[in-house]
Amino acid sequence: TSTSTAPATPSATAAPVSTPAALETAAPTLVVTTAAPAATKEAVKPTSTPKPVYTYSEGNVVAYTAASLSGVSPKLAEGFEKMYPGHKVVFNLAGTQALKTQVQNGAYCDVFISASNSYTNELTKGGYFVSGTVKPLTSNYVIVILPKDNPANIRSLSDLAKKGVKIAVADKSVPVGTATTSVIANLAKSANYGKEWNSSVYGNIVTYETSEPAVAGKVELGEVDAGFVYESTYIAGKDKFVAISVPKAINYLQTYTIGVMKDSTSKGAAADFETFMLSADGQQILEDYGFRPL
Amino acid sequence: MLDAAIRKKLRDFELDLSFSVRPGGILVLMGSNGSGKSTTLNILAGLLEPDAGCIRLNGTTFCEPRRNISVPIEDRRIGYVFQNTAVFPHLSVRENIAYGLRAHNASSQEIEEQVRNLIQTMGLGDLSGVTASRLSGGQKQRVALARAIAIRPTLLMMDEPFSSLDLESTHTVKQLIKTFVDRMHIPCIIVTHRVADCHEIGDRVLVIASGKKEWEGRPQDMPADCSVCRCPSGRP
Amino acid sequence: MLDAAIRKKLRDFELDLSFSVRPGGILVLMGSNGSGKSTTLNILAGLLEPDAGCIRLNGTTFCEPRRNISVPIEDRRIGYVFQNTAVFPHLSVRENIAYGLRAHNASSQEIEEQVRNLIQTMGLGDLSGVTASRLSGGQKQRVALARAIAIRPTLLMMDEPFSSLDLESTHTVKQLIKTFVDRMHIPCIIVTHRVADCHEIGDRVLVIASGKKEWEGRPQDMPADCSVCRCPSGRP
Amino acid sequence: MKPPSLIPEKYRRLFLYTGAIVLVLSVTLYLALPIAALFFRTTPELFWASLSDPLVISALWLSLTTSAISLLVVILVGTPFAYVHSRSAYPGKVLVDTLIDLPLVLPPAVAGFALLVLYGRMGLLGQYFRMLGIPIAFTTLAVIMAQIFVASPFYLRQAKSLFEQFDRSYEHTARTLGASPLRTFLTITLPLTAGGLVSGAVMTFGRALGEFGATIMFAGNLPGVTQTMPLAVYVGMESNFNLGLTISILLVIISFLIMIAVRILTKTEVPHA
C-alpha cells in the first residue's frame, strides 16, 4: 500500500533462509484451532546447564524484537533469567521494519529478532550481524481473526467480501502485511474466490496498521469485523477471538530469525540469549504461545 | 434631564450620591483624589453596577438594581471620555473618531462630514491618518474627546478632559463643549481638579468627599473652605 | 549642572534644542501638545537615542552619538515621572516606592524609613499595602512621584506631574519638590501646560514649539504673546 | 553615584552582544540543523519521483484539507468559547480550565484510544451513531475529530490568556460608543489580540498537520481516506528510508510556505497601547 515500495516480494524462494509453506489439506472452516501445537501449561523446567561465566554487568541483553512476540516476551525474559541467573534481557518491540530502520541508523542492540527474511537479508548484506549467528528461530502462519461476538456474521473466507465488512490488515512493509498480501493473492488465484473476491476484500480494508498486534487490537476492540494476523496471536488470545484458518497450501509461512549484532558489546550474553531461544526451553515457550516449531 | 441616585460599597468608603443635571446644563464634579469621581461616571455609563439606587435619563430608567433593570452600555448613548483616554491604538485618528458613528450605522457621507469637522475643530488636521498609538498625550486626549462627541450623545461625561491639553486647546475644547451641550440640549458632567474650570464652563458644581456630597451649587457661590478650594498655603 | 544639546528627527518636525539647568534650579518645560516635550525627557533619560548632540550632567557625558557614548539608563540615576505614570501594577504602593531603592542596594532599614516618610508626605498613608492597579488616577500619580524621588536622583524630571492631582496634593507635592531639589542641590525639569505652575515652582522657563526653542527666561519675564500664554479669547 | 566610565561599558556591551548572539545562534541551529540534514540525504531525482507518486499527493491533500477544517472548527468554536470563558465566572470554571489542558499531556495514542472507546462502533456513544447509520471511526471525519481533540488546546489556551489579559478599558469605551458586545469584540478585541490568536492558530494547525498517534488509533491508515502525511511518512520511512525522507522534505517545504504566508498575511502590525 501507500508509500512503501521495497520489500514487497512475498516469494518464499527469494529469501534464502525461508522455509516453504507446508502443505495442508484442511478446508477453510470456522475453527477453534488449526493444526496448532497444543498449548502446554507445564512450567518451564530449569535447565541443567546454566553457564554463568559472565559477570553480572555483561549479562544485560538488548533484544530488538518483532512486535508479534510482544505477548510472549515476558515469559521469554523469565525463562532466560532462569536459565542464566544474572542475565537480563530487555526487549525493544516494534514492527520489524521499524527496528530495521532504527538499527540502520545507529540504534544499539545485542540481538535482533526479525519476523521477515527480506529484512534479515538486508541487514545481513549490510554486515550488521556476527557472521554465522543468524539462525531461523520459529515460524508462523497467517490466520483471520474475528471478534468473539462476530458482529458481521462471517462464516467463511468468502464472507470477507461481503459488502460492509470492515477488515484490518498490516501494511505490506510490516512482515505480517507482506504475508497477508500474498495470502490474499493466493486465495484470489484459487477457484473458490477469484478476482472479484479479491477486489471486494481490498475494498473492505479500512486500515493498514504498522504492526501485527495493532491489527489484533482493532479486532479485539470490535472496531473491525476481521483482521489478518499470525496464528500465534489467535492461540494466545483464544478467549478474545474466533478465527478462520487459511489452508496451508495457500498460506504463507513466515520464518523468524535471530542473530547477534556485530556492534554488541556483550556478545557473550547475546550468544547465551540466542542459545536460550533455540534451546528446548525457549522453543517450548514459543510453542506455548502458538508459534510453530521449525 | 439626568436624575441619578447611586450607592456602592468601595474599598475605603461607601459611595452614596444623588444629583440631577438639566438638559443643556454642565455639572462640574470635583473632589480630592480617590473621592469617587471616576467611579461615579463608570456607574452612570453602566461599566459598574451600583448596589442600589436609580439612574434615569429623559424619563428612561437606565439602571435600577431593585427592579433588576440595567440597560446595556451600548444602548445608553453616553459620550464618555475616560481618564486614561483609551484611544484605540490600532486605529488611525480618523477611524477612532468615526468608530461610534459606524457603530450607530451612520451613513458614510455623514461619517465623512462629522469626522472632518471634528478633526478640524480639535486641531488634529495633520494627524488624521496617524495611528493613535503614535500620538502625544495631549493629542490622544483630543482624539478621545472628538470620538465621544461624534456620536451625538444624549449625555456627555468627561473625566479630567483638560489635564494634558495646552492652553490654546483647552480654550478651544471648552468652547466646543459649551456650544455642543447647548445646541444638543443634553446634560453634561465634567470631572476636574481646577477651580478655574468651574467658573469657565460649569453652571453647577458638585463637590464630593469620600463618596458623599460635600457641597452643591452655582460656581460663584462656592465657599472658600470647600475641600477642593482649600489650599494649605492660602494661595488658591 | 545639566548641559543638553539634542537633535532628533521626529515624524512631523526635527527636535533641535540646547539648554542648561543649574543644580538646585527648576526648569519648566512648556509647549503646545506634540511640540516634543515628552520626547526631550525620554532622550535625557536614555530611553531614546538622539541623532546628534551631547548630554552632560555634572561633568559626565551621558550621551554623545558622535563619540559613540551612551551611558546605560540605569546608571544615569535620573528620577523620571512618566506622563502615563507607569506605576507597576503588580506591586503594592509600598513596593513601588521601594523599587528603586532596592535596585540601588539600599539597606532595608534605609528603605523602610524612606518609604514611610514618602508615603506620609504624599498622603498615601492608608494605601501603602494596596496593589497599584487599584488606585485612582491621582493616587497613581503621587506614587510615581514618590518612587522617582526615593532614589535620591542626580536629576529629577517630571512629565505633567500635577495633571491629575487635587489642589491640596498639588500644593504639597510642589513644596516637596522645591525642598528636595534645593536640599539635594540637583537640576530639575518639569513639563506642564499651566502658566501658574511656572510662577509657583519654576526659576526658569523654556518654551518650545515644533521641537525648537521659542523662548527661554525667568517666569516673570514671560511675554504675553508666547504660544503657551496666548489664549484666543484673551482670557489667560 | 558610580561614575559611568567608558571602557567597562564597552566591554559590558561586547559581553552582552556576544551572549545574545550565542543564544540566538544556538537556539536557531538546534532547530534548523536537523531540518537541514534532511536535505543532505536526498537527491533531486528521488524528490521529483516522490512528488509524482499519487499516494503522496493524496496523503498531502488529505493532510492539508483535514488540518484546515480542524483549524476552522477550532477557531470558529474556540474563539467565542475562550471569550465567554475568560469574561465570565461560572461554577466549575477551574475544572474546565484543567480539562482544556488535559489533551495536551495525553499521549496521542491514548487520545485516539479514548476517542475509539467513546465514538467507536462499540463505543459508549458510537453504538448509537451506528444505529443511525453514521460510522465515525475509520473515516475522514475521525481524522478531523482526532486532530481537533489533540490540537484545540493550543488555540484555546492562547485565546483564553489573551482575552484575560486584554485591557478592558478599550472594550468599555467601544461599548459606550454604541458598539454591541459582538461589534466590540470584532473591531477592538479581535484586532488587538490578532497577533497572539494567529500564533495560537499556527500552533494548532501545526499540531493537526503533524498528528499521528491519535489518527492511526481512531481513524486507521487507509490511503486516500485516513492516511495523512504523517502516517504515510511513518509507514514509508520504516521500509523505505529515502522515500520517507523525500516526503518529509516535501512537508517541510509546504510548512515553510504556509508559515511565510501566515507571516505576510498578518504583517499588519498591531501596535501596543
Place this chain on the structure above:
Amino acid sequence: MKPPSLIPEKYRRLFLYTGAIVLVLSVTLYLALPIAALFFRTTPELFWASLSDPLVISALWLSLTTSAISLLVVILVGTPFAYVHSRSAYPGKVLVDTLIDLPLVLPPAVAGFALLVLYGRMGLLGQYFRMLGIPIAFTTLAVIMAQIFVASPFYLRQAKSLFEQFDRSYEHTARTLGASPLRTFLTITLPLTAGGLVSGAVMTFGRALGEFGATIMFAGNLPGVTQTMPLAVYVGMESNFNLGLTISILLVIISFLIMIAVRILTKTEVPHA
C-alpha cells in the same frame, strides 16, 4: 436614540446566556467525554495491578524526569532567547521566526527522523560524536533532545509574543530607577508575563510528556532507557488493551494533578495595568 425597552432586553439576555452555556458545555464535553470514557473501561483491580508493574513504573519515571529536564532546558534557554529575540532587530530575524515554527508543523516521526539523520551513528554530526565515544541516538539523551525539539516551539512562541506585546514603559521606568536590564526583567517583565509564560510551559511540558513519534524514531523503545509512557502505552495497548488503558488512566491522573498544582502555584493574580 432607540428607547431601551425591558422585555426584549430580558429575552436578549436569556438568549445570550443560553448561547454561552451551550458553547461552554459543548467544548467541555468534547474534551472531557473521551477521557471519561477511558475510566469506564477499567477496573480498580487492573489499575492496581498495572501500578505494581515495574515496567509501568520505570516508564512513568522516565517520562516525568525527561519531560521535566526538557522543560527546564527550554525555560532556561528559551526565556532569555525569546527576550533577546523580541527586543532586538537583527538580520535574518524573520527566518529565525519561521524556523521556530517549523518543528510545530513537522510530523513528529519526521522530526525524529531528521534528528536521526543529524545525530545518528551515520549522521552528519553523529559520526563525530561517535568518534568521541558519545552515542546520542537511542539513548535517554535522545529522548530529551527529541522532546526539546518538538516541544520547545510552544514555549518560544508564547514567550516571544508576550515580550513583544509587553508595555515597554514599565521596563523603562524600572531602568530609570536604577534596575539593570536583568533586574528589570526579573522584577517587572517576568512577574507581569508570568501567567502567559506558565501557560507556555504547561503546553511544552504536556507536549514533551505525550511525545511519541520523534522519540520512537530517534530514541527507540527500550524499557528503562528510552521507553517513555507514551511508548509503553502504545506497545502495551497493542498486546493488552486493558494494560494500555490503565497506564493511560494513570497518566491522566498524574497530568491532572500536575495541572492543578500549576494552577495553585500560579494562583498569585497578576492584575492588568
